[in-house]
Amino acid sequence: MKKLGKYSFGIGDRFAHQGNAQLRALMKAQNGGIEVIPVWNKSNREHGYVHSLPPDTRKEADSAVKDLGYKGDYCVDADHINLGNVEGFIHSSDFFTIDVAGKIGIPASNEDIQAFIASCKSYTGQLNIPNISHPFLVDEDLLKKIAGKFLTAINEAGNIYRFITDRKGAANFVTEISMDEVESPQSPVELFFILKMIANQNIPAQTIAPKFTGRFNKGVDYVGEVSMFAKEFEEDILVIDYAIKEFHLMDNLKLSVHSGSDKFSIYPEIQRILTKYDKGIHVKTAGTTWLEEVIGLAVSGGEALKAAKSIYAQALTRQEELCAPYADVIDIKADQLPSVAEVEGWSSEKYANTLRHIPGHPDYNPNFRQLIHVGYKIAAEMGDYYTDLLKANKVVIGQCVEENLYDRHLKRLFKL
Ligand SMILES: [Zn+2]
Numbered sequence: 504m505k506k507l508g509k510y511s512f513g514i515g516d517r518f519a520h521q522g523n524a525q526l527r528a529l530m531k532a533q534n535g536g537i538e539v540i541p542v543w544n545k546s547n548r549e550h551g552y553v554h555s556l557p558p559d560t561r562k563e564a565d566s567a568v569k570d571l572g573y574k575g576d577y578c579v580d581a582d583h584i585n586l587g588n589v590e591g592f593i594h595s596s597d598f599f600t601i602d603v604a605g606k607i608g609i610p611a612s613n614e615d616i617q618a619f620i621a622s623c624k625s626y627t628g629q630l631n632i633p634n635i636s637h638p639f640l641v642d643e644d645l646l647k648k649i650a651g652k653f654l655t656a657i658n659e660a661g662n663i664y665r666f667i668t669d670r671k672g673a674a675n676f677v678t679e680i681s682m683d684e685v686e687s688p689q690s691p692v693e694l695f696f697i698l699k700m701i702a703n704q705n706i707p708a709q710t711i712a713p714k715f716t717g718r719f720n721k722g723v724d725y726v727g728e729v730s731m732f733a734k735e736f737e738e739d740i741l742v743i744d745y746a747i748k749e750f751h752l753m754d755n756l757k758l759s760v761h762s763g764s765d766k767f768s769i770y771p772e773i774q775r776i777l778t779k780y781d782k783g784i785h786v787k788t789a790g791t792t793w794l795e796e797v798i799g800l801a802v803s804g805g806e807a808l809k810a811a812k813s814i815y816a817q818a819l820t821r822q823e824e825l826c827a828p829y830a831d832v833i834d835i836k837a838d839q840l841p842s843v844a845e846v847e848g849w850s851s852e853k854y855a856n857t858l859r860h861i862p863g864h865p866d867y868n869p870n871f872r873q874l875i876h877v878g879y880k881i882a883a884e885m886g887d888y889y890t891d892l893l894k895a896n897k898v899v900i901g902q903c904v905e906e907n908l909y910d911r912h913l914k915r916l917f918k919l
Pocket of ligand 1: 762
């Protein structure tokens with residue numbers, strides 16, 4: 504079976520021009536002694552917005568690997584797929600993020616629920632998970648509640664997994680199960696029984712993406728109680744460790760943190776806990792590379808700076824439309840957004856400093872950053888005008904992308 508390494512990084516790239524720069528950042532980490540496997544991820548939704556197709560992501564990944572003579576493992580992730588859209592990703596992807604968030608809370612049949620509860624018999628009473636100081640109290644009521652929430656979703660994950668297996672062969676891809684795009688977080692004890700369901704469905708999951716406590720807004724820092732996140736994250740790690748042994752799951756099964764880019768305030772805790780237990784992680788990024796493209800355009804000046812200003816001007820007037828699909832994962836304070844006229848007068852430096860994620864920098868504005876984050880649709884509408892500017896300014900933009908991934912992300916997460 505294709506097995507994912509201990510550390511992996513999901514690198515989203517909306518317009519598929521930054522594959523080389525992204526790979527350079529990961530190779531730099533490798534030269535620093537930490538192997539982080541690149542996984543190019545793109546969801547069906549993103550493909551729809553930028554009018555690209557799944558094979559385009561494969562082409563980008565393969566050509567970056569060839570250009571840089573990269574010899575390590577890498578994957579192409581069909582991000583957040585379901586039975587309705589997985590078909591288009593079958594040939595070009597070797598990593599599938601099966602998204603079953605939409606099925607959470609749909610009741611399963613009584614028969615299925617009873618069978619699940621019966622399979623959990625030996626875990627009722629006081630459930631002690633090694634290294635978690637407090638026991639979990641498990642009774643039939645709790646199991647019923649957990650089954651009521653998650654059993655239909657995981658059964659569906661089984662259907663999708665088998666669909667992919669029939670087409671591709673089980674040995675040829677990595678499976679992730681995601682349930683992060685929901686309102687309420689899954690608790691560690693819920694995660695334990697979700698993993699039991701995954702085992703019952705015989706899904707060889709290698710990564711699992713729960714919804715964590717706190718807000719994981721797009722492109723900006725974590726919002727929430729860092730200590731609460733750390734406690735939950737640590738318990739999740741221990742739950743997975745125990746579940747692997749108890750349920751005979753894949754021995755490399757690890758957590759996947761979605762919208763993981765730019766969550767700088769929790770990186771030290773993630774780093775500490777992974778080191779403490781010697782565990783791996785998958786971190787997904789998406790918009791952070793797109794934001795660096797816009798920063799690179801601003802830094803380049805001239806026509807490129809004009810385009811960056813135009814993206815903001817249009818995003819500001821179409822704020823409602825652009826934000827709607829991301830309502831749950833952005834928080835923009837409208838009164839803290841600069842006017843179009845103000846931005847019109849900005850230098851390259853001022854624009855870049857406003858957008859670049861340097862917490863504490865006097866010019867940094869997370870509201871501006873989040874609005875540009877959802878504004879990639881405007882760049883897509885610019886068509887060749889936008890992508891020609893990417894080509895013309897590729898050196899400067901590539902430096903921004905590489906520096907962001909390496910210096911601000913990989914270095915912090917892996918203590919390089
Ligand atoms: Zn996600």
